[in-house]
Amino acid sequence: MIESWAFADDTAPTSPAAAIEMLRERINAGQLETWLTSSSGRSLALISNxxxxxxxxxxxxxxxxEHAVxxxxxxxxxxxxxxxGQHDExxxxxxxxxxxxxxxxxxILTTGAPPPHAAWSIDR
Incomplete structure (x- = not known):
């Protein structure tokens, strides 16, 4: 079973595409840090400038x-x-x-795993 994902405010997107659209809207509105939580307890963060x-x-x-590099x-x-409110570089x-x-x-929202072509850093 593929995990389901919800934003930290409990908003559950109807599809991965809807989640991406919501992320774009949040970034455009100045909300640059967004966390999603999966039904299995994992967390996915996107922090943008x-x-x-x-x-x-x-x-x-x-x-x-782990994070994409x-x-x-x-x-x-x-x-x-x-x-x-913290500003990072x-x-x-x-x-x-x-x-x-x-x-x-x-x-990740579609398959539960990072894309095989993406470079990743394991921070564990």
């Missing part, structure tokens, strides 16, 4: 998890605003262009 995004997948609340990227980007190698990040999220 509107151009790039960090995608993290955690197995449980205490899990350091862009091995060819260099430099860093600012403007990642967390829900608590991340190495571009630890984030993806927003369009690619949304594709990765869509794949």
């Amino acid at each position: 509107t151009e790039r995004a960090m995608v993290m997948l955690l197995d449980s609340e205490d899990d350091p998890g 862009d091995p060819g990227a260099s430099g860093s980007s600012k403007g990642f605003v967390l829900a608590n 991340y190495p571009d190698a630890d984030t993806l262009p927003l369009t690619e990040a949304l594709q990765v999220v869509h794949y």
Whole structure:
């Protein structure tokens, strides 16, 4: 059985495509940190600065998890605003262009796993 996913505010998208549209709307509205929780207890986060995004997948609340990476990227980007107001800067190698990040999220929501072609860093 594929997991079902809901946003942290308990909004349950009707499909992975609907979830991506909701993520786009949230980012456009300035909500740059979004968490989803699966029916099996996993968490998926997307933190954006509107151009790039960090995608993290955690197995449980205490899990350091794993995140998508862009091995060819260099430099860093600012403007990642967390829900608590904290402003972060991340190495571009630890984030993806927003369009690619949304594709990765869509794949995870559809299959339950990162895309086989995506580069990942295991933080466990």
